[in-house]
Amino acid sequence: MTSKKRFDSVWDALEDTPGEAANMKARASLMIAIAERIKAEGLTQAEAAKRLGVTQPRVSDLMRGKIDLFSLDMLVNMLAQAGLRVDISVHEGAAA
Structure with missing residues (x-):
């Protein structure tokens, strides 16, 4: 029987490092916000x-x-031009 690894997001599964996954998550969120506006x-x-x-x-x-x-x-620049604001929060993460 093989064990399946679970990921918090698709980016965690696709990217090589937690930093790269975090960057992609942030970019995706910002792009969605602009597209929705x-x-x-x-x-x-x-x-x-x-x-x-x-x-x-x-x-x-x-x-x-x-x-x-x-x-x-x-x-971030595009969001500002769209009349939106970015707020950043930092949280404890899982150990790498």
Whole structure:
């Protein structure tokens, strides 16, 4: 019988280190928040691009979940342009 390892998130299963998994989780959360704002306001990709200070193809990449194309820094800047704010909290983690 083989034992199955359980993960807290898909990123924990996919990434090599806890740090890489945390980075991906953060980027995914920020991308979702931006995409939800775009949808909630009914913006076209061109309108969203203008508001976010990026090109329409960048908005397309964001809406299609191309997470590898966005840094945390870029996403924080886009959130601010969208009128959103990022709050960071730090918690005890499991030992690596």
